Amino acid sequence: MQNQHFIRNFIVETPSKPGNFAKVATAIGMAEGDIGDITTLKSGALTTVRDITITCKSEAQFQSVIANIEAIGNGVKIHAVTDDVLKAHEGGKIAMKSRLDVRSLGDLQRIYTPGVASVCMEIVNNPEKANYFTSIGSSVAIVTDGTAILGLGNIGSVAGMPVMEGKAVLLDQFVGLSGIPILLNTSDPDEIVETVKHIHQGFGAILLEDIGSPHCFEIEERLKAELPIPVMHDDQHGTAVVALAAILSACKSTGVDVKDAVIGQIGLGAAGLAICRMLMAYGVDEVYGLDRQEEAKQRLVNYGGKTIPTLEEMMETCDIIVATTGVAGLIKPEMIKKGQIILALSNPNPEILPNEAIAAGAAFAADGRSVNNVIGFPGIFKGALDAGAKEITYSMLIAAAQAIVGHTKPGELIPNPLDPTVHHLVARAVEEAANKEMNL
Ligand SMILES: NC(=O)c1ccc[n+]([C@@H]2O[C@H](COP(=O)([O-])OP(=O)(O)OC[C@H]3O[C@@H](n4cnc5c(N)ncnc54)[C@H](O)[C@@H]3O)[C@@H](O)[C@H]2O)c1
Ligand SMILES: O=C(O)C[C@H](O)C(=O)O
Numbered sequence: 001m002q003n004q005h006f007i008r009n010f011i012v013e014t015p016s017k018p019g020n021f022a023k024v025a026t027a028i029g030m031a032e033g034d035i036g037d038i039t040t041l042k043s044g045a046l047t048t049v050r051d052i053t054i055t056c057k058s059e060a061q062f063q064s065v066i067a068n069i070e071a072i073g074n075g076v077k078i079h080a081v082t083d084d085v086l087k088a089h090e091g092g093k094i095a096m097k098s099r100l101d102v103r104s105l106g107d108l109q110r111i112y113t114p115g116v117a118s119v120c121m122e123i124v125n126n127p128e129k130a131n132y133f134t135s136i137g138s139s140v141a142i143v144t145d146g147t148a149i150l151g152l153g154n155i156g157s158v159a160g161m162p163v164m165e166g167k168a169v170l171l172d173q174f175v176g177l178s179g180i181p182i183l184l185n186t187s188d189p190d191e192i193v194e195t196v197k198h199i200h201q202g203f204g205a206i207l208l209e210d211i212g213s214p215h216c217f218e219i220e221e222r223l224k225a226e227l228p229i230p231v232m233h234d235d236q237h238g239t240a241v242v243a244l245a246a247i248l249s250a251c252k253s254t255g256v257d258v259k260d261a262v263i264g265q266i267g268l269g270a271a272g273l274a275i276c277r278m279l280m281a282y283g284v285d286e287v288y289g290l291d292r293q294e295e296a297k298q299r300l301v302n303y304g305g306k307t308i309p310t311l312e313e314m315m316e317t318c319d320i321i322v323a324t325t326g327v328a329g330l331i332k333p334e335m336i337k338k339g340q341i342i343l344a345l346s347n348p349n350p351e352i353l354p355n356e357a358i359a360a361g362a363a364f365a366a367d368g369r370s371v372n373n374v375i376g377f378p379g380i381f382k383g384a385l386d387a388g389a390k391e392i393t394y395s396m397l398i399a400a401a402q403a404i405v406g407h408t409k410p411g412e413l414i415p416n417p418l419d420p421t422v423h424h425l426v427a428r429a430v431e432e433a434a435n436k437e438m439n440l
């Protein structure tokens with residue numbers, strides 16, 4: 001797999017004289033290492049120690065980064081090279097924590113037997129109070145069968161758990177919801193639907209994650225129809241929201257009316273088909289899909305979409321290209337037309353690196369790390385839960401996309417996901433759209 005993201009942390013000591021860190025940065029750049037976070041650990045009179053996050057495309061590249069730094073000499077020393085990604089995952093990223101302290105017998109009797117019995121009876125007599133007296137209303141099941149983990153494919157739900165824990169971390173950090181991973185050991189649609197139906201009462205909503213096509217379409221449709229709570233396949237609709245927002249922002253920046261744009265979508269699986277459907281729901285006429293599977297193309301045609309037979313033809317005729325194939329490096333620089341907008345959204349490695357696309361003439365380019373459904377799904381679920389919505393509809397999704405665009409700075413494609421305001425605005429917009437649909 002090309003364009004790998006190997007992330008390591010270098011603990012580097014340099015003499016405190018100005019210019020020494022610049023030598024280290026140059027040494028890293030000469031080996032094509034990409035510098036990320038830099039944390040000064042110690043700033044002394046004689047030496048400074050920094051923790052430098054470096055991303056490389058291969059282990060070999062790391063070795064040349066190390067060799068280049070060591071070649072500087074004059075007191076520049078590498079004290080350690082650590083893998084902070086693995087370190088961050090030691091023991092897992094999430095934990096079930098109590099919101100209350102139990103320090104006395106009184107506490108125990110209130111939150112446990114016998115006090116808890118009265119709360120149970122309160123719910124027996126007023127079932128709608130379950131969301132008020134329990135955590136159900138702020139809990140989201142993150143359900144996967146592990147068949148389409150990022151672009152890594154069918155690696156199974158246990159190997160996919162770090163991704164599901166990641167979604168739970170983001171739900172907690174950005175909107176204060178509790179995400180609970182549910183790892184299925186079946187990819188049979190009937191068994192998945194039956195299982196989720198039997199566990200749904202413990203959750204306010206269901207987030208389907210990294211379930212591959214075509215099963216994901218049937219599973220989501222059946223659960224949406226059969227459950228009284230919101231169900232959303234994030235890879236489909238969270239991605240469609242973010243892709244629409246990025247396209248609207250790019251069109252705004254380039255003075256193009258999105259409804260006149262010619263948009264090509266490479267890959268018509270979970271993400272790609274949903275992106276096409278979202279664009280058509282938004283009123284874009286010229287949306288063309290491409291997939292290597294006939295049945296994937298047929299699904300788009302069944303929704304009223306159009307297809308283009310080859311990648312070369314799509315790259316030649318479309319102003320905006322979105323790719324969600326899982327195939328790193330699929331789009332070659334020589335395929336890029338001047339002024340094109342390229343959203344190569346596959347993770348962990350895009351169909352083309354944004355800097356390569358820009359260098360080849362693209363007006364805008366982004367990968368799946370920056371244009372990522374993290375901008376959408378936390379606020380979408382928060383808004384749906386706050387509204388007490390029974391489902392997540394297109395008007396709620398389009399409201400989410402418009403809220404994202406409204407908070408995007410000129411020249412940006414989408415806001416920074418670390419900006420808490422964007423998640424709050426998305427949640428409010430989704431809640432309002434839901435209330436409008438429920439005539440509240
Ligand atoms: N940036 C984001 O937020 C985001 C969100 C969802 C998915 N993704 C990424 O998109 C990729 C696909 O995810 P998915 O859930 O849609 O998977 P999927 O398996 O449902 O869909 C992938 C589709 O791409 C097609 N495809 C593969 N190689 C192709 C090629 N060479 N030419 C044309 N079509 C080809 C497959 O036939 C399939 O239909 C993954 O890498 C995933 O990480 C990114
Ligand atoms: O997990 C992500 O980063 C986004 C998306 O859900 C994906 O599958 O790529």
Ligand SMILES: [Mg+2]
Pocket residue numbers: 150209210234235
């Ligand atoms: Mg995913």
